Amino acid sequence: MIKRIGAEILDAKDKTVYAIGFFGKSLRGIGPFIYRGQASYRILTMQILFTFVEALGVSVLLALGIGAAVNVLGLPILSSFSQERLIYPLIITIITRELGPLLTAFIIIARSATAIATETAGMVVSHEIEAYISVGIDPIEHIAVPRLLGVTISLFLLNIYFSIAGLAGSFFIAQFANNLPAADYFANLLLSLSLADILVSLIKSVVFGLILATVANVQGFSVERASTEIPQAGLRAVGSSFFWCIAANLVISAMYYAIR
Numbered sequence: 001m002i003k004r005i006g007a008e009i010l011d012a013k014d015k016t017v018y019a020i021g022f023f024g025k026s027l028r029g030i031g032p033f034i035y036r037g038q039a040s041y042r043i044l045t046m047q048i049l050f051t052f053v054e055a056l057g058v059s060v061l062l063a064l065g066i067g068a069a070v071n072v073l074g075l076p077i078l079s080s081f082s083q084e085r086l087i088y089p090l091i092i093t094i095i096t097r098e099l100g101p102l103l104t105a106f107i108i109i110a111r112s113a114t115a116i117a118t119e120t121a122g123m124v125v126s127h128e129i130e131a132y133i134s135v136g137i138d139p140i141e142h143i144a145v146p147r148l149l150g151v152t153i154s155l156f157l158l159n160i161y162f163s164i165a166g167l168a169g170s171f172f173i174a175q176f177a178n179n180l181p182a183a184d185y186f187a188n189l190l191l192s193l194s195l196a197d198i199l200v201s202l203i204k205s206v207v208f209g210l211i212l213a214t215v216a217n218v219q220g221f222s223v224e225r226a227s228t229e230i231p232q233a234g235l236r237a238v239g240s241s242f243f244w245c246i247a248a249n250l251v252i253s254a255m256y257y258a259i260r
Helices: 002-028 030-036 038-053 056-080 084-125 128-134 139-178 182-192 195-221 229-259
Strands: none
Touching: 002 030, 002 139, 002 195, 030 139, 038 084, 038 139, 056 084, 056 139, 084 128, 084 139, 084 182, 084 195, 084 229, 128 139, 139 182, 139 195, 195 229
């Protein structure tokens, strides 16, 4: 029992060290990719198309619903304490600072983390990675780096659109319920919105993008030779991405409230 637990701990440590090293190599490959990666620009473009453009509709619809729900559920409770104006900082906290980055990360994990991991694992099993190496092409620079950049850029942009749509959804409910003028609503929102809220939201989106792209790449490159490992790589990528994004969200939020 103790021996098995110790072996699992050592295995987890080795995987963590490997993932950190993989992430470092991916960061080092960004410069060469930008300088001479013209052949890989198509992979970057397609990654942004799949991760950002095709997921935009789902993200906006979800944000509209959450923005409306915050107003519908929160305003009656605050009204019972004569604290209606607290709805604005509540909307900013829930949509912009907390749920926006995390939910967009979840959407991308469900869509892109599995796709990246399974596609890369398929390339490993079919010996495409060996073919790249044999002709002098770095597979990290050619395959992992454009996916890392594409996912991070996409999550950053999706988070911005999510926040805008969430605030718009909240406004529509406020307009319907109280016939509140748009100028008053958005003026109150801007008074409640601070630079720290914006920075925390953007930092989270970038960190989540780097995490889930790295996890998906690592799981894809970690398979051996069996084709049955391909779907397993996708499942591991999803589970690990969820865990590390939630952990990062807790750490960043705790740092925000500690510094504030």
